[in-house]
Amino acid sequence: MANAMLHQTVGTLQLHGSSGIHFQGGNNSVRLVPKGFKVEVGFCKRGICSSGEKKFSVIQASASQTSVFDPVLSPSNNGTHESLKKSNEAALILIRHGESLWNEKNLFTGCVDVPLTKKGVEEAIEAGKRISNIPVDMIFTSALIRAQMTAMLAMTQHRRKKVPIIMHNENEQARVWSQIHSEDTIKQSIPVIAAWQLNERMYGELQGLNKQETADRFGKEKVHEWRRSYDIPPPNGESLEMCAERAVAYFKDEIEPQLLSGKNVMIAAHGNSLRSIIMYLDKLTSQEVISLELSTGIPMLYIFKEGKFIRRGSPIAPTEAGVYAYTRKLAQYRQKLDEMLH
Ligand SMILES: O=C(O)[C@@H](CO)OP(=O)(O)O
Known part of the structure; x- marks a missing residue:
């Protein structure tokens, strides 16, 4: 039951160009990754994870895309x-x-x-x-x-x-x-x-x-x-x-x-x-x-x-x-x- 609850779809993750991942659920839209970071989509270690979900990695974007820390x-x-x-x-x-x-x-x-x-x-x-x-x-x-x-x-x-x-x-x-x-x-x-x-x-x-x-x-x-x-x-x-x-x-x-x-x-x-x-x-x-x-x-x-x-x-x-x-x-x-x- 707990698992079923966990896997209930409550919204979607959307990639918006360089502005990061947005969570869209019901009337809510939240930016999960601030601009200045980019998101890489990959798969879990041995191919696809057991749940079949993709893995998102958040990394700081390179300077040609956005910003640099002082x-x-x-x-x-x-x-x-x-x-x-x-x-x-x-x-x-x-x-x-x-x-x-x-x-x-x-x-x-x-x-x-x-x-x-x-x-x-x-x-x-x-x-x-x-x-x-x-x-x-x-x-x-x-x-x-x-x-x-x-x-x-x-x-x-x-x-x-x-x-x-x-x-x-x-x-x-x-x-x-x-x-x-x-x-x-x-x-x-x-x-x-x-x-x-x-x-x-x-x-x-x-x-x-x-x-x-x-x-x-x-x-x-x-x-x-x-x-x-x-x-x-x-x-x-x-x-x-x-x-x-x-x-x-x-x-x-x-x-x-x-x-x-x-x-x-x-x-x-x-x-x-x-x-x-x-x-x-x-x-x-x-x-x-x-x-x-x-x-x-x-x-x-x-x-x-x-x-x-x-x-x-x-x-x-x-x-x-x-x-x-x-x-x-x-x-x-x-x-x-x-x-x-x-
Ligand atoms: O001509 C413009 O584009 C602006 C700014 O210079 O003028 P104003 O100050 O009248 O809004």
Whole structure:
């Protein structure tokens, strides 16, 4: 009887590409293997197990697929979801890209892929200095060049001197051709994952239009409503609510599990995709988010602890004492860097 109970099917295990195994039973869907690990399906020792079940092995994925631990501060990765939530702590840095050529011209940009200006390059470098003592194990950017330039330029200033490497998992060949074959080199790398879900909100028929001329033509109030309201989309574009549907979903599905396992994450993205994420982190109402404005190239620090996001503002300078006193781990990391580099 006990056996019969044990073998009763209560749900299914599903493999979802690189995002791990999901248990699906009734109305529940739980990720059993965090992203950053991969699952190998094999058979029990002498062929098929007596029960005929396949054996799943969970192993840490190689750097070409996902992430790498920093030996300076390596989080523990065994434990249940609940115990991880309690024990692990991680830093989350959000950064809006530096000034782009269309920010400079005051044009609606949205999903148009415009690079940084010289000032934007300098802002990104300055942002990098501010966060140069904060651990970064993984970087997420949008698919747009202004966010990717910002992340890469900021990392040129990091004292740990790891190499940020863009992951190419778009197809099997790209994955295989970009593989790294040295464990040591992998340890000195930071995986950079580019995701369209973090792109700027799509501005529809406003893309390429001058903001001032649009306000003159449609009225200041209407344009402000398009730019800052939560649920009113610009003509044929995305409202902030629509942008949040993909950006916050991506954050919850792909980024939160990394933080939960103790990885320190940097996200380089855009004014509105980040506004939607901050709305989620800070639990802002649709009214409160209207007045949330992000400057270009200013990093914001959150500490993820016990399942909660604690906003720590923006580090002013790498030598600033306050920021590193926020948590013992940040202080220890900075101290380790000092020891390593002197
Ligand atoms: O043009 C855009 O894509 C965004 C960000 O620059 O503009 P706004 O600040 O008006 O949302």
